[in-house]
Amino acid sequence: MTPVGQADTDSWQQVGLNSSRPKSSGPIKKGRTCKMARHDKLYTWMRYLMLLLCVILVISGVVLLGLGAWIRYGAATFVDVLGPYSSQLIYISYICIGMGSVLSFTGLIGCCGAWKENRFFIILFFFIVTMLFVAEIIGTIFVLTYRNLVSLVVRDASKNSLMTAYMGPAATDPISTAWNTVMVKFKCCGFENSTIDFKGSVFSTTTGLNYPKTCCVNKTLADCDGITITPSLIQPQSCFGKVITVIREQSVILGSAAGCICMMELSSMILAMVLFVKLGLMRHPW
Numbered sequence: 177m178t179p180v181g182q183a184d185t186d187s188w189q190q191v192g193l194n195s196s197r198p199k200s201s202g203p204i205k206k207g208r209t210c211k212m213a214r215h216d217k218l219y220t221w222m223r224y225l226m227l228l229l230c231v232i233l234v235i236s237g238v239v240l241l242g243l244g245a246w247i248r249y250g251a252a253t254f255v256d257v258l259g260p261y262s263s264q265l266i267y268i269s270y271i272c273i274g275m276g277s278v279l280s281f282t283g284l285i286g287c288c289g290a291w292k293e294n295r296f297f298i299i300l301f302f303f304i305v306t307m308l309f310v311a312e313i314i315g316t317i318f319v320l321t322y323r324n325l326v327s328l329v330v331r332d333a334s335k336n337s338l339m340t341a342y343m344g345p346a347a348t349d350p351i352s353t354a355w356n357t358v359m360v361k362f363k364c365c366g367f368e369n370s371t372i373d374f375k376g377s378v379f380s381t382t383t384g385l386n387y388p389k390t391c392c393v394n395k396t397l398a399d400c401d402g403i404t405i406t407p408s409l410i411q412p413q414s415c416f417g418k419v420i421t422v423i424r425e426q427s428v429i430l431g432s433a434a435g436c437i438c439m440m441e442l443s444s445m446i447l448a449m450v451l452f453v454k455l456g457l458m459r460h461p462w
Contacts, residue, residue, distance in 0.1 A: 219454055222447055223290050229444040230286035230301075236437045237280030244272025279308065279437070286444060295455050302448040309441045312434060334416065335367045339377045345389050355415075356390050364415040365391035371405055373414070 247269035282304045289297030341351040359365060366373035371387040374380045379388065385402030391410050392400035399409055 219451075222451060222454075223293075226290040226444060226447040226451060227287055229440050229447065230283045230290065232440055233283035233286065233305075233437070233444065234280045236433065236440070237276045237278070237283060239276070239433065240279060240437075241273050241276030244269045244274075244276060247272065275308070275311075278304070282308065286448065289448070290451065293451075293455055295452055298448050298452045298455070302445055302452065305441050305445050305448070309438060309445065312438055312441075316434070331416065334419070335373070338367050338373060342377065342379050342388075344379050344383060344385075356388070358415050358419065359388075359390040359411070362413075362415060362418040363393075363411050364413045364418050365411040366414050367416050368414045370412070370414055371410060 282301060285297050285304070286301040288294065289301050337351050338355060341349070342355050343349060343352045345352075345356050347353070365371060365387065371391065374385075374387050380386065383402070386405060387402055387410065389395050389400055389402065393409060393411055394400065397409070399406070
């Protein structure tokens with residue numbers, strides 16, 4: 177004989193009225209766990225990617241710092257050729273050195289923020305990189321807008337320094353030494369028109385010569401006397417084309433590096449903001 181309580185339970189089960197009993201939440205918890213695991217893995221990959229970008233920014237900053245040092249010291253010959261306008265290039269070298277230092281320092285801040293999961297370092301990194309990015313965009317627009325004017329100024333300044341400040345191969349002043357180095361290193365003569373550039377110059381007026389010894393193909397020949405002019409004796413190419421070629425090559429390298437740096441800065445800005453929000457949600461969940 178079936179007890180009364182059990183019979184009632186069986187009857188409830190038969191009519192399906194016990195459906196209000198709580199069901200097992202095992203599959204839901206498992207789904208949430210998998211979703212959280214995927215989010216954690218994505219967060220970890222974002223951290224590592226930001227670390228990688230910050231390391232590249234540090235290296236880029238060191239490269240930019242080295243470029244500024246090269247302009248200031250390694251390319252002193254080209255700087256001195258500009259004569260009175262050489263101070264502008266020196267300022268540019270200081271800007272490169274400053275930007276490179278700030279970029280390297282900012283990359284280190286980003287590395288600390290991503291590694292230690294520090295929101296203060298991450299948001300500080302974001303703001304500094306944003307300012308650098310805006311400054312680089314403005315600088316690029318300025319260069320593209322006034323590049324023809326800059327080329328004209330460089331051309332006039334170089335020619336003016338050759339006409340008014342060049343004193344010959346034996347002179348030891350910075351401008352004369354720079355022009356002698358350019359003519360010997362690049363095997364060229366004059367600025368645009370070889371020996372014609374020296375007519376009416378301070379060098380020609382002072383020495384009475386038509387060209388300096390540095391213009392000769394073979395400087396040990398007796399005909400290399402500053403007066404005799406033959407096609408086989410004088411370097412056929414002018415120095416302006418040689419100098420412009422070197423500047424353009426360096427400009428391509430600098431432009432490519434600047435473009436890559438801008439892309440990395442933009443990517444790191446996006447990652448920094450996402451990590452900043454993610455860390456806030458992890459520490460202060462809704």
